[in-house]
Amino acid sequence: MSDVLVKALLNGEAAVCACDISKMAEQARATHEALPIGTIILGRTMAATVMMCATLKNKKDKLTLMINGGGPAGTVMATGGEDLKVKAYVANPQVDMPRAEKGGFDIGGAVGAAGFLTVIKDLGLKEPFMGKVELVSGEIGEDVAQYYLLSEQQPSVVYVNTWLEVDMTVLNAGGLMVSPLPGCGEETLAGVEARAKEIVNFPLYRMQDSVEGVLRKIFDGMELQFLEERTPVFTCDCNRDRLSRVVISLGEEEINDMIEKDNGAQIKCHFCNKAYDFSADELRELLRTAKDNRERGKNGE
Numbered sequence: 206m207s208d209v210l211v212k213a214l215l216n217g218e219a220a221v222c223a224c225d226i227s228k229m230a231e232q233a234r235a236t237h238e239a240l241p242i243g244t245i246i247l248g249r250t251m252a253a254t255v256m257m258c259a260t261l262k263n264k265k266d267k268l269t270l271m272i273n274g275g276g277p278a279g280t281v282m283a284t285g286g287e288d289l290k291v292k293a294y295v296a297n298p299q300v301d302m303p304r305a306e307k308g309g310f311d312i313g314g315a316v317g318a319a320g321f322l323t324v325i326k327d328l329g330l331k332e333p334f335m336g337k338v339e340l341v342s343g344e345i346g347e348d349v350a351q352y353y354l355l356s357e358q359q360p361s362v363v364y365v366n367t368w369l370e371v372d373m374t375v376l377n378a379g380g381l382m383v384s385p386l387p388g389c390g391e392e393t394l395a396g397v398e399a400r401a402k403e404i405v406n407f408p409l410y411r412m413q414d415s416v417e418g419v420l421r422k423i424f425d426g427m428e429l430q431f432l433e434e435r436t437p438v439f440t441c442d443c444n445r446d447r448l449s450r451v452v453i454s455l456g457e458e459e460i461n462d463m464i465e466k467d468n469g470a471q472i473k474c475h476f477c478n479k480a481y482d483f484s485a486d487e488l489r490e491l492l493r494t495a496k497d498n499r500e501r502g503k504n505g506e
């Protein structure tokens with residue numbers, strides 16, 4: 206089954222978004238050589254990001270989801286666009302933790318809950334929109350729900366998860382989000398709440414059925430109107446120019462070091478691990494740009 210994102214309306218009063226990103230999550234696992242906890246973090250974060258990107262309106266709109274929980278997994282980041290092309294990384298994909306109390310992987314412990322979830326939306330305006338909320342648990346789904354509640358004043362049910370095969374590759378990854386629209390009636394709200402347990406079963410049902418079929422099963426007895434079906438993709442849009450800017454941002458001292466000590470540098474893209482080689486001559490060129498930037502900054506230009 207290929208990755209898919211489905212949008213629907215529930216009773217005409219609540220927006221439903223569901224995604225299966227199993228292929229994307231497996232690609233991310235392989236790219237980052239992630240161990241189980243890292244894989245689940247990547248899968249959950251990408252599922253949330255894909256569903257958030259599906260709310261963008263214009264072709265050039267971009268969205269970044271960043272989680273800094275202070276846990277051993279380190280910073281988690283996913284970024285994508287209106288086209289549902291998403292890339293993701295976790296600072297420590299090989300993070301390992303003792304089992305959680307309930308016996309499962311301790312995702313909240315690995316991510317940490319002593320920090321913030323930040324969403325940056327670049328909507329082509331002068332300044333990007335930024336929303337930042339304190340983390341609830343580091344389990345990602347709850348934290349994204351908190352973001353919607355506090356930063357967008359949009360109470361939402363957000364469920365994301367990733368299930369692994371015995372060999373620790375991805376069996377299933379995806380998510381489901383329900384957002385009541387303004388004026389949503391009590392009956393619809395109660396209906397969503399009553400089905401909370403079923404919503405958690407989304408990935409299991411999905412293994413035997415289409416996303417539409419699964420949604421019909423979960424929201425049995427409620428009216429579902431399917432609006433849209435799209436294909437999300439895990440892909441990186443890095444290039445030499447972008448990585449050059451990363452080198453420049455390291456600063457003059459660091460660049461000098463790379464020239465003098467190593468006579469060049471290999472810089473890897475965080476998101477896809479692609480390596481870019483820079484010769485000492487190329488680094489000298491970037492060093493000049495870094496210097497120009499600094500002097501321009503000093504003159505207040």
Ligand SMILES: [Zn+2]
Pocket residue numbers: 441442443444474475476477478479
């Ligand atoms: Zn890349």
